[in-house]
Amino acid sequence: MCAGDALPEVGAVTPNKAQLLRDVCDHTRTCGVRSRAVQVLADGGCLRSPTEFRSLIIAAKKGKLWTGALYVLNSMQSGHHETDLVVHSSAISACRHGGPWHSALGMLPALQGSGFRADIITCNAVISLCEVGGHWGLALDIMTTMTRSKYPRDNWTCSAVINALQEGTQWIRAIALLRCMREAALIPSNVIFGTVMGACQRACIGDSTVTLLKDMERDLLNPDTTSYGVAICSCRNSMWQTAAELLIRMRLKHHEQNVVMCGAAISACEKGMQWRLAIDFLDGMTTTSLELNLPTFNSSVSACEKGWTWVQATMLLLKIRHCQLEAEAITYSAGISSCQKLLQWEHALGIFSQTFLFGLSADVAMYGAAISACEKVRQWILASVLLEDLQEVCLEVDCILYNATLSACGNSKEWQQAIAILSEMTLQMLPPDVISFSAAISACENGQVWGHALALLMEMRQRLMLPRLLSFSAAISACEKGSQWQLVLLLMDTMHREAHKPNIITYNSAIRGCQQGRQQVQVLRLLDSMGRENLVADALTYDAAVAACGQGHLGRPAASLLDICSRAALDEMKVPL
Numbered sequence: 001m002c003a004g005d006a007l008p009e010v011g012a013v014t015p016n017k018a019q020l021l022r023d024v025c026d027h028t029r030t031c032g033v034r035s036r037a038v039q040v041l042a043d044g045g046c047l048r049s050p051t052e053f054r055s056l057i058i059a060a061k062k063g064k065l066w067t068g069a070l071y072v073l074n075s076m077q078s079g080h081h082e083t084d085l086v087v088h089s090s091a092i093s094a095c096r097h098g099g100p101w102h103s104a105l106g107m108l109p110a111l112q113g114s115g116f117r118a119d120i121i122t123c124n125a126v127i128s129l130c131e132v133g134g135h136w137g138l139a140l141d142i143m144t145t146m147t148r149s150k151y152p153r154d155n156w157t158c159s160a161v162i163n164a165l166q167e168g169t170q171w172i173r174a175i176a177l178l179r180c181m182r183e184a185a186l187i188p189s190n191v192i193f194g195t196v197m198g199a200c201q202r203a204c205i206g207d208s209t210v211t212l213l214k215d216m217e218r219d220l221l222n223p224d225t226t227s228y229g230v231a232i233c234s235c236r237n238s239m240w241q242t243a244a245e246l247l248i249r250m251r252l253k254h255h256e257q258n259v260v261m262c263g264a265a266i267s268a269c270e271k272g273m274q275w276r277l278a279i280d281f282l283d284g285m286t287t288t289s290l291e292l293n294l295p296t297f298n299s300s301v302s303a304c305e306k307g308w309t310w311v312q313a314t315m316l317l318l319k320i321r322h323c324q325l326e327a328e329a330i331t332y333s334a335g336i337s338s339c340q341k342l343l344q345w346e347h348a349l350g351i352f353s354q355t356f357l358f359g360l361s362a363d364v365a366m367y368g369a370a371i372s373a374c375e376k377v378r379q380w381i382l383a384s385v386l387l388e389d390l391q392e393v394c395l396e397v398d399c400i401l402y403n404a405t406l407s408a409c410g411n412s413k414e415w416q417q418a419i420a421i422l423s424e425m426t427l428q429m430l431p432p433d434v435i436s437f438s439a440a441i442s443a444c445e446n447g448q449v450w451g452h453a454l455a456l457l458m459e460m461r462q463r464l465m466l467p468r469l470l471s472f473s474a475a476i477s478a479c480e481k482g483s484q485w486q487l488v489l490l491l492m493d494t495m496h497r498e499a500h501k502p503n504i505i506t507y508n509s510a511i512r513g514c515q516q517g518r519q520q521v522q523v524l525r526l527l528d529s530m531g532r533e534n535l536v537a538d539a540l541t542y543d544a545a546v547a548a549c550g551q552g553h554l555g556r557p558a559a560s561l562l563d564i565c566s567r568a569a570l571d572e573m574k575v576p577l
Contacts, residue, residue: 020046025059038068042075050076054087061090093125127160139164140173155181159192166199174199175208187219194227201234209234210242225250229261232268240272247281257288263296270299275307279316292323298331305338313338314347317354329355333365340373348373349382364395371401375408380417383408387421397428403435410443415452418443422456434465441474450475450482469500477509485517492526501533508540515548523548 020037038060040046042053053076060068073091123146130139139161146157158181165174174196181188193216200209213231216223228250235243243265250257262285269278278300285292297320304313313335320327332355339348352370355362367390374383383405390397402425409418418440425432432440437460444453453475460467467475472495479487488510495502502510507530514522523545530537537545 025063034063035068039071042072054090057087057090061093089125093128124157124160127157127164130160130164136161136164136167136170136173155186155189155192158186159189159195162192162195166195169199169203171196171199171203171205171208175212178212182215182219187221190216190221190224190227193221193223194230197227197230197234201230204234204236206234206236206239206242210239210246213246225255225258225261228255229258229264232261233264235264235268236271240268240274240277243268244274244277244281251284257285257290259285259290259293259296262290263293263299266296266303267299270303270306273303273306275300275303275309275312278303279312282316292325294320294325294328294331297323297325298328298334301331301334301338305334305341308338308341310335310338310342310344310347314351317351321358327358327360329360329363329366332360333363333369336366336369336373340369340376343373343376345373345377345379345382361393364390364398364401367395368401368404371404371408375404375411378408378412380405380408380412380414384417384421397430399425399430399433399436402430402432403439406436406439406443410439410446413443413446415440415443415447415449419452419456431463434460434468434471437465438468438471438474441471441478445474445478445481448478448481450478450484450487453478454487466498467500469495469503469506472500473503473506473509476506476513480509480513480516483513483516485513485519485522488513489522504530504535504538504541507535508538508544511541511544511548515544518548520548 020041038056041056053072057069057072057076060072069091073087076087123142127139127142130136130142143157143161158177162174162177165171165177178188178192178196181192193212197209197212200206200212209231213223213227216227228246232243232246235246247257247261247265250261262281266278266281269275269281282292282296282300285296297316301313301316304310304316317327317331317335320331332351335351336348339345339351348370352362352366355366367386371383371386374380374386387397387401387405390401402421406418406421409415409421422432422436422440425436437456441453441456444450444456457467457471457475460471472491476488476491479485479491492502492506492510495506507526511523511526514520514526527537527541527545530541
């Protein structure tokens, strides 16, 4: 009888014993008919000896009639018929097929209390029930009891315990038991290895899964496609070499590959930035007539994006259309990003426009990649248009997108537009961050409007923001270009007071500012400060410093600087004196 079925009532007419036995063993009949036959046989007086009851309960077990098996056992006990280990083991085993496993587990102590000593078959049946109920601790306890009782530990017992362990996500114990089997000269089967490997995969323990695969080969077992697939799918992030090696080994051994394992290997290569291997495995799928799917293409395009190869990424996007697959936003985002990294802004915008031609709505990530492409090549107008379009389609704009547009304006010396964008951010209830202000200050620097640069620096302080090195450097450069050497020195002193360490670019701007203001003493002071901070002056530094000394008729310092500059140049060229 199937789980949940009620026991049929016994009718007035009782069929003969032979017909009832045929009904029990006839698997073409329903569970209800067969269970009715078991009940009638147990209650109808057809069975007289313990042997006949035993045969009936074994038949119920084989027929997966757990209710019938328990009914026969209860009938024997209530009728004072003698039971034995076979009867109890059969009842316990029958409960594995949908029965009340908690009731069956209680049979073991009852059996021992009746004076029976559970044999290996009974213990194995209980361990199987532990697997169904997830009681891995009880399964281990029973196996330990079997060992103390001098019962041999066989493959079946260990396999049942391992199944219980993997159901309870106890992969460490499963590996330990597998190791004990091998030390005891018990050769685990492919199924046992596969069970433990599956547990390790679910626990994201890729190293252990691959080690188990190697153990299979060491035990002269021939790992099948499933074993290789589990190992490949377990490879994460830095394990791309292992995933690639296993997939290539499968090819050499002529194992059948499937989409899942190939996709997992391509995904591992994508995370390892191995675009050539990713494309090679993708082509291999075509050669072996495997159906290409979108996730596999997505990983391949992403691998090309991380590998800075926009041509291959663009070709893969065309191949997706050729395979009649509908690319997702994430696919196009990776393609656009691959183009913007190599300053191919026309191709990036071309891919961006394709999304609308194919009826796909662009998301924030796609707009961000397109704006970044415009930023790197000073296409501030296009960046601003994309930002406005993003707002018109009611997508949420974040600081990152505004900052990319600000940077595009800064690179193009469009300081008015940069300041306007800062104001717009405030109106949109999106407060500018340090990066936003730094980009706007850089725009003012490139536009040579030092007053606005300083105003933005003061606004940062009013907003309780701490300017970064980039903010100070841009402001100092703006003041230098505006010949405001006093402000340059003031900003340099402020940086030191606030524990900011100026870099060589900052010092060069400061020295040029003082040189333009004919402040030779300040130039020498800045050079001395560079030395104390272990900064190595470059050609630009010495050029401005020598020019400053020449303006002030400081012949000796100028000659000294020229000598130092010559030695630095020779050292850079590695020419011995």
